[in-house]
Amino acid sequence: MRHSRIHLRLVVGILTVLIIVGFTDFESKPESVERAATNTAPQQTTPQLQATMDALTGPQSTVGATRDNKVAPTSTIQSVGSGDSLERIFRRAGFSPRQLAAITSTRLGKQLREIFPGQTMTFTSNGDQLNEFSFHKNRLESLHFTFKDDGSVVGETRTAHAHKTQVFQHGIIQESLFLTSQALNIPDGITMRLAQIFQWDIDFVLDIRPGDEFFVLYEELFLDGERIGFGDILAADFINRGKLVSSVLFTDKTGVKDYFDLEGVSMRKAFLRAPVEFSRVSSSFNLRRKHPLYNTVRPHRGIDYAAPTGTPILAAGDGKVTTASRNAPNGRYVVIKHGEQFVTKYLHLSKFARGVRKGKRVKQGQVIGYVGATGWATGPHLHYEFLVNGVHKNPRTVPLPQASPVAKQELAYFKNQAKRHRLLFEALKKHPPVAMGQ
Ligand SMILES: [Zn+2]
Structure with a gap:
């Protein structure tokens, strides 16, 4: 088995990379061009770097010795926990609802309404004076807010280039x-x-x-x-x-x-070859094992897909449900008519998907039901039939319309x-x- 990669993996000291990225690898899209000039460059601390620092000094520690207006700004990282709110996070970091309101009242600040557990925020401050606030939406995107001397806030999105x-x-x-x-x-x-x-x-x-x-x-x-x-x-x-x-x-x-x-x-x-969610079946499917066989009472005119109960069954093509019903041999079953020529049938379902009933239109790949063993079946599987002008065909080999x-x-x-x-x-x-x- 050959495998090849045409890129070079660079092995660089992780801190070096993080610091360089922190300063240079951002493309800023300022909401307004102006940014407050400061005498001391803020220490930008990436979440990863902070995590390293946390490991050394304990969580949520601040970088810099004292909370004093005369020393360099300090950075602290907060993670969004489940059920967390912005108010709570600001309080935890030692900042006021007034400072939060100054941020959320900007146009960009509206995006802070949606926060999810695991996301992180960076606060950069001199004592109680919040200078910068960053919300890291994901690895590539963050919202960055700068407090100016007059108390106003300027927001910008920052995008790291993957x-x-x-x-x-x-x-x-x-x-x-x-x-x-x-x-x-x-x-x-x-x-x-x-x-x-x-x-x-x-x-x-x-x-x-x-x-x-x-x-x-x-x-x-x-x-x-x-x-x-x-x-x-x-x-x-x-x-x-x-x-x-x-x-x-x-x-x-x-x-x-x-x-x-x-x-x-x-x-x-016009038709999928296999009307079951492939990944659910194949990820646990070993080709060296024999396919399980199911005894069927009637002459077999379809294909059986052995799959765990509950595996999603997909409409093979766009069409209209003509039957979504139950009888003794088929169990729960669905019949779909696709134009004038084609009909597909799906048997032994454990249940129908929501909204699938007679007369409903379905799209190719739409889930119509779930694998089961209802009717005359000895184990969970999908029995699938494909008819062209009323004649059963092998769906694995039948030529399909382009x-x-x-x-x-x-x-x-x-x-x-x-x-x-x-x-x-x-x-x-x-x-x-x-x-x-x-
Ligand atoms: Zn069958």
């Missing part, structure tokens, strides 16, 4: 898609998206086999040398039972992103953009770079 890198990975599936991805250090979120890109072509619940392969080029976001998230999958290939399916991300001129095959035809189709291609006027643009991603992708497939770092 460093984007592209990661190329090649996996060969042995036990499950998730296990293979995890072994390659691919985030589960990327694995889910990978499966979503191909969900109209590949049944990820039943059709994945040991030896299936994938190639994926995706973006990772780094801050302070730490992975804080991921961006888009730029291109991906999946080889399922020897059959190659390719895709590439395309952003149209209005900014809408979607995945297309190399001819510019959307990966989306969704819309890239708009004609965008096709040249598509080819151009797709080509760039694919050229890089193909080059990486041929010559994967030597893995660096982890």
Whole structure:
């Protein structure tokens, strides 16, 4: 199994990085341009640095020896606890409701109405005199407020730039898609998206086999040398039972992103291959174990998806519910009509999703019910049927109607953009770079 990273992981002393970031890695969008000039530069303390200090000196300690107007400003960090309020946090930090009101009355201050446990706030002060207040919404965004000499407050948002890198990975599936991805250090979120890109072509619940392969080029976001998230999958290939399916991300001129095959035809189709929430089934699914079999009394004209009771069942395509009912053999079941030709059936449900009843319109991927073992079933599973003009077809192999291609006027643009991603992708497939770092 080859795996490669095309970025370099920098190992830098953590304090050095934090201090540099604290001073330089912010892009300020001032609400008003003016900022109060001060003789002493405020000590900006990042939450991480403060955490380090807390570990050394005890929680919520202040940096600086005394609360005295003549010494350098001191910083203190407060974390939002569950059920916490701004008033309580200000009181805890030693500041008054009047100082809080001066902040919340600014235009930007209105955003402080929504605070969540785990978020942090930094107070910078000379004694009781609050100079600066920062609310850290998340790792990248904070609201920063400065008290001016006349007592007024100026607010600005500060955005730290995450460093984007592209990661190329090649996996060969042995036990499950998730296990293979995890072994390659691919985030589960990327694995889910990978499966979503191909969900109209590949049944990820039943059709994945040991030896299936994938190639994926995706973006990772780094801050302070730490992975804080991921961006888009730029291109991906999946080889399922020897059959190659390719895709590439395309952003149209209005900014809408979607995945297309190399001819510019959307990966989306009128029907999903597997109408169950894949991640709930596959994350615990081991390919080396045999699929459990269920005895059915009637001749079998559908596919069974063994899944835990309560696993969400998805409408395979847009359509109208013609039946949401219960009988002895089917248990709770749903029938959906999709246009004139197609009908899908979902049997043995433990319950219907809210609002799913006869006559209701449903969207592709919408949850219509939950896996169960009602009716003639020996264990929890979804029995799924797919009919074309009244004739049962195998939903895993039936040709599916295509969704819309890239708009004609965008096709040249598509080819151009797709080509760039694919050229890089193909080059990486041929010559994967030597893995660096982890
Ligand atoms: Zn069945």
